[in-house]
Amino acid sequence: MKVAIIGYGNIGKAVEQAVLAAPDMVLSGVYHHNDNLSRIKADVAILCVPTREVPEYAQLCIKKGLVTVDSFDIHSRIADVRKDLGVLDVENKTVSVIAAGWDPGSDSVIRTLLQAIAPQGITYTNFGPGRSMGHSVAAKSIEGVKDALSMTIPLGTGVHRRMVYIELEQGADLKRIERTLLKDDYFKNDETHIIVVPSVAALNNVAHGVNLVRSGVSGTTHNQRFEFNMTINNPALTGQVMVACARAAFRMKEQGRFGAFTMIELAPIDLLPGDPEQIIKELV
Amino acid sequence: MKVAIIGYGNIGKAVEQAVLAAPDMVLSGVYHHNDNLSRIKADVAILCVPTREVPEYAQLCIKKGLVTVDSFDIHSRIADVRKDLGVLDVENKTVSVIAAGWDPGSDSVIRTLLQAIAPQGITYTNFGPGRSMGHSVAAKSIEGVKDALSMTIPLGTGVHRRMVYIELEQGADLKRIERTLLKDDYFKNDETHIIVVPSVAALNNVAHGVNLVRSGVSGTTHNQRFEFNMTINNPALTGQVMVACARAAFRMKEQGRFGAFTMIELAPIDLLPGDPEQIIKELV
Numbered sequence: 001m002k003v004a005i006i007g008y009g010n011i012g013k014a015v016e017q018a019v020l021a022a023p024d025m026v027l028s029g030v031y032h033h034n035d036n037l038s039r040i041k042a043d044v045a046i047l048c049v050p051t052r053e054v055p056e057y058a059q060l061c062i063k064k065g066l067v068t069v070d071s072f073d074i075h076s077r078i079a080d081v082r083k084d085l086g087v088l089d090v091e092n093k094t095v096s097v098i099a100a101g102w103d104p105g106s107d108s109v110i111r112t113l114l115q116a117i118a119p120q121g122i123t124y125t126n127f128g129p130g131r132s133m134g135h136s137v138a139a140k141s142i143e144g145v146k147d148a149l150s151m152t153i154p155l156g157t158g159v160h161r162r163m164v165y166i167e168l169e170q171g172a173d174l175k176r177i178e179r180t181l182l183k184d185d186y187f188k189n190d191e192t193h194i195i196v197v198p199s200v201a202a203l204n205n206v207a208h209g210v211n212l213v214r215s216g217v218s219g220t221t222h223n224q225r226f227e228f229n230m231t232i233n234n235p236a237l238t239g240q241v242m243v244a245c246a247r248a249a250f251r252m253k254e255q256g257r258f259g260a261f262t263m264i265e266l267a268p269i270d271l272l273p274g275d276p277e278q279i280i281k282e283l284v
Numbered sequence: 285m286k287v288a289i290i291g292y293g294n295i296g297k298a299v300e301q302a303v304l305a306a307p308d309m310v311l312s313g314v315y316h317h318n319d320n321l322s323r324i325k326a327d328v329a330i331l332c333v334p335t336r337e338v339p340e341y342a343q344l345c346i347k348k349g350l351v352t353v354d355s356f357d358i359h360s361r362i363a364d365v366r367k368d369l370g371v372l373d374v375e376n377k378t379v380s381v382i383a384a385g386w387d388p389g390s391d392s393v394i395r396t397l398l399q400a401i402a403p404q405g406i407t408y409t410n411f412g413p414g415r416s417m418g419h420s421v422a423a424k425s426i427e428g429v430k431d432a433l434s435m436t437i438p439l440g441t442g443v444h445r446r447m448v449y450i451e452l453e454q455g456a457d458l459k460r461i462e463r464t465l466l467k468d469d470y471f472k473n474d475e476t477h478i479i480v481v482p483s484v485a486a487l488n489n490v491a492h493g494v495n496l497v498r499s500g501v502s503g504t505t506h507n508q509r510f511e512f513n514m515t516i517n518n519p520a521l522t523g524q525v526m527v528a529c530a531r532a533a534f535r536m537k538e539q540g541r542f543g544a545f546t547m548i549e550l551a552p553i554d555l556l557p558g559d560p561e562q563i564i565k566e567l568v
Contacts, residue, residue, distance in 0.1 A: 017503030021403070079564050099568055106401050108568040109552055110394070110512075115567060116528040116555035117390050117521060119305070219301030219527075221520030227513040228394075236505035237401060243503075244400040262553075262568045265560075268393055269548040271400035276549075280363050283399060284383055284392040284546045 001250050002028040003243075004040050004066075006057055007048035010206070011071065014239025015046050022243055024273040043067060044246045055081055058096060062088045067249045069242050071101035078104060078262065086260035095253040096260040100245040101238040102230075103127070105263050107210060110228045112264040114214040118224040121216025126154035130208030130234060132162075138186040139164050144172030147200035154211055155191075162192040167200045208234040244271040285534050286312040287527075288324050288350075290341055291332035294490070295355065298523025299330050306527055308557040327351060328530045339365055342380060346372045351533045353526050355385035362388060362546065370544035379537040380544040384529040385522040386514075387411070389547050391494060394512045396548045398498045402508040405500025410438035414492030414518060416446075422470040423448050428456030431484035438495055439475075446476040451484045492518040528555035 003019050005012050008030050019027045028042040033049055037060055045061040047054055047070040054072045061068045062085065072081055078099045085096045099105060103125065111123055128151065135150030142148075146167045153161040164181065168174065178194050181187055197203065212228040230237075245263060248270035252261070272279055287303050289296050292314050303311045312326040317333055321344055329345040331338055331354040338356045345352045346369065356365055362383045369380045383389060387409065395407055412435065419434030426432075430451045437445040448465065452458065462478050465471055481487065496512040514521075529547065532554035536545070556563055 014503050014505075017505070021501075021503055075568070078568050079561050082564065083561075102401075104568045106397060109397055111567045112552040112556065112563070113390060113393055116552065117386075117525050119524070119556075218517065218520040218524035219298050219305055221298075221301070221517045224516045224521060225514060226516075227511075229511040229513075230509060232508045232510075233502070233505045236502040237508060240403070240502035241401050262564055264553045264564070264568060265551045267549045267551055268396040268400065269546075272396065272403075277363050277367075279396070280366065280546055280548070283395045284359070284362050284388045284548060 001025050001044060001247065002042045003246060004028050004042035004045045005030045005048060006037070006045055006061070007031075007033050007050075009048060010235040011238050011242075012048035014235040015048055015242055016239075017236070018240045018243040019046075022247075022273065024247065025243070037061070037064075040064065040066070044069065044250055046070075046242050046246055048242075055084065058085055058098075059088060062092050062094055062096060065092050065094050067094055067246065067253050068096040069100050069246045069249055070096070070098050071105065071238055071242055072099050073101060073104060075104060082260045082262060089260050090258045093253075093258050095249040095258055097245040097249045097263065097266065098260055099262050100242050102232070102234075102241060103210065105238075105241050107212060107228075108262065108264050109268070110212055114216065114226050118214060118216025118218050118226065121214055121224075123212065123214040124156070124158040126156060126158060126211040126213070127160060128152035128154050128209055131204070131206070135162060135164070135186050138184055139166060139181055142177050142180050144169050144177050149200045149203055160190055162187055162190050164192060164194045165197045165200055165203055166194060167198065168196060206234045208232055247271060247273060285309050285328060285531065286326045287530060288312050288326035288329045289314045289332060290321070290329055290345070291315075291317050291334075293332060294519040295522055295526075296332035298519040299332055299526055300523075301520070302524045302527035303330075306531075306557065308531065309527070321345070321348075324348065324350070328353065328534055330354075330526050330530055332526075339368065342369055342382075343372060346376050346378055346380060349376050349378050351378055351530065351537050352380045353384050353530045353533055354380070354382050355389065355522050355526055356383050357385060357388060359388060366544045366546060373544050374542045377537075377542050379533040379542055381529040381533045381547065381550065382544055383546050384526050386516070386518075386525060387494065389522075389525050391496060391512075392546065392548050393552070394496055398500065398510050402498060402500025402502045402510065405498055405508075407496065407498040408440070408442040410440060410442060410495040410497070411444060412436035412438050412493055415488070415490070419446060419448070419470050422468055423450060423465055426461050426464050428453050428461050433484045433487055444474055446471055446474050448476060448478045449481045449484055449487055450478060451481060490518045492516055531555060531557060
């Protein structure tokens with residue numbers, strides 16, 4: 001399976017490492033964000049461009065008949081992107097796997113499985129401690145903020161605290177920055193603490209985590225309790241998930257099952273290389 | 285979807301509760317273990333007979349064109365049962381889901397997902413505390429043992445202690461029972477404690493649990509850590525898993541994807557009732 005990587009930031013670099021470690025893949029090329037894509041020679045394009053640009057790049061690649069994988073992560077738009085790309089995939093006889101990261105992504109698989117085996121109940125997904133890109137960018141965009149890091153801290157039952165570390169420009173008005181930040185849509189509904197530091201770069205760290213909890217009912221039996229925890233390097237996990245999904249997408253294309261799919265629509269066995277019978281012997 | 289239940293022990297009763305709670309299923313009948321199955325009118329047969337009898341009952345049902353679901357749990361024979369039933373399923377244009385419980389079953393899905401997202405590493409599955417049926421039956425079969433309960437206690441890294449509670453027959457030779465039990469294949473490799481109690485029935489409890497741990501490598505990044513825990517009512521969870529798999533199997537049959545499959549070969553979304561787009565909006 002020949003794999004092209006489009007976009008070469010944190011995620012693109014992590015995907016490169018996972019492709020090179022995969023026994024069934026060859027890296028055919030790394031394309032930068034603004035490169036001309038007409039020269040791509042690959043079976044699969046793994047899209048590591050900024051999330052808002054994913055649909056545009058996916059369409060370009062699908063029209064060339066490539067399998068695409070992305071980690072599009074705007075939860076509210078996933079169903080629409082799936083529908084739009086799916087039409088193109090069927091027209092071009094190919095497959096896209098979208099929203100293939102850890103959340104959305106592998107966490108979605110856990111949530112779906114738990115919903116199936118204890119259908120009535122509540123699942124709480126608690127994120128962190130770890131950096132939120134969206135919140136960090138929002139904080140950094142405020143006038144007078146030189147750099148910002150917003151850490152997501154899980155308080156349980158899906159409630160999160162925001163710890164915002166900011167580095168100030170010379171002569172910045174801290175009181176005004178605080179007022180602006182606390183009114184911002186990203187922060188106004190959460191407990192938010194602002195801490196001025198001499199260097200945000202000195203704090204940066206790609207560690208992240210999840211604590212996903214469900215208490216539910218199987219049949220008529222209550223008090224079925226489930227918990228999934230992980231502490232991970234964020235881009236490394238995202239990159240590896242995308243590579244596993246590239247494998248599944250390629251198999252689905254070979255089977256003529258064209259369309260755009262989220263991870264909960266893939267059979268987990270297709271994420272793995274190797275002989276299915278051997279995998280069943282080892283993992284079932 | 286019309287569902288028949290074959291076998292009406294702990295699991296059969298739990299399946300009945302889950303079928304009655306399912307919005308998309310009708311219970312067409314409950315058949316006892318030795319009933320004549322020729323009169324079954326259903327789309328799906330959920331097999332709740334003892335595990336060793338599963339292949340025989342599955343074959344009977346498949347030959348009638350029924351979808352079958354079982355929780356066959358002899359790990360070493362799953363691949364063979366899958367192969368044998370798969371041939372029959374294709375001949376009869378139907379679908380079987382085998383080994384559909386929690387281990388094998390939903391735990392297998394978690395193991396497969398974690399293997400895919402951190403391909404290098406070790407997964408430990410720690411069971412219990414909870415009753416092991418196989419060990420309990422082995423202990424009960426020893427001469428002089430009136431009743432027995434073998435509890436599986438997790439010691440971590442996949443190592444387990446056996447706590448065996450036995451109720452003696454009048455005049456039984458405890459020393460001989462202890463020697464026999466500790467030499468038995470089920471017990472000889474594990475730390476085993478034998479405790480004589482006045483009533484095993486007074487101790488029985490269908491609670492069980494799992495602690496599944498993986499430390500692995502994503503790409504070239506080590507120290508990716510994952511943990512899945514559950515504490516559950518054992519037959520209730522098994523019954524609910526079988527019902528969810530019945531739904532997935534029925535969909536695969538409608539799509540013409542005939543054969544025998546383990547849970548890691550099913551798309552998790554197919555375990556759930558309802559509109560796929562709505563499920564994606566809620567769970568991805």
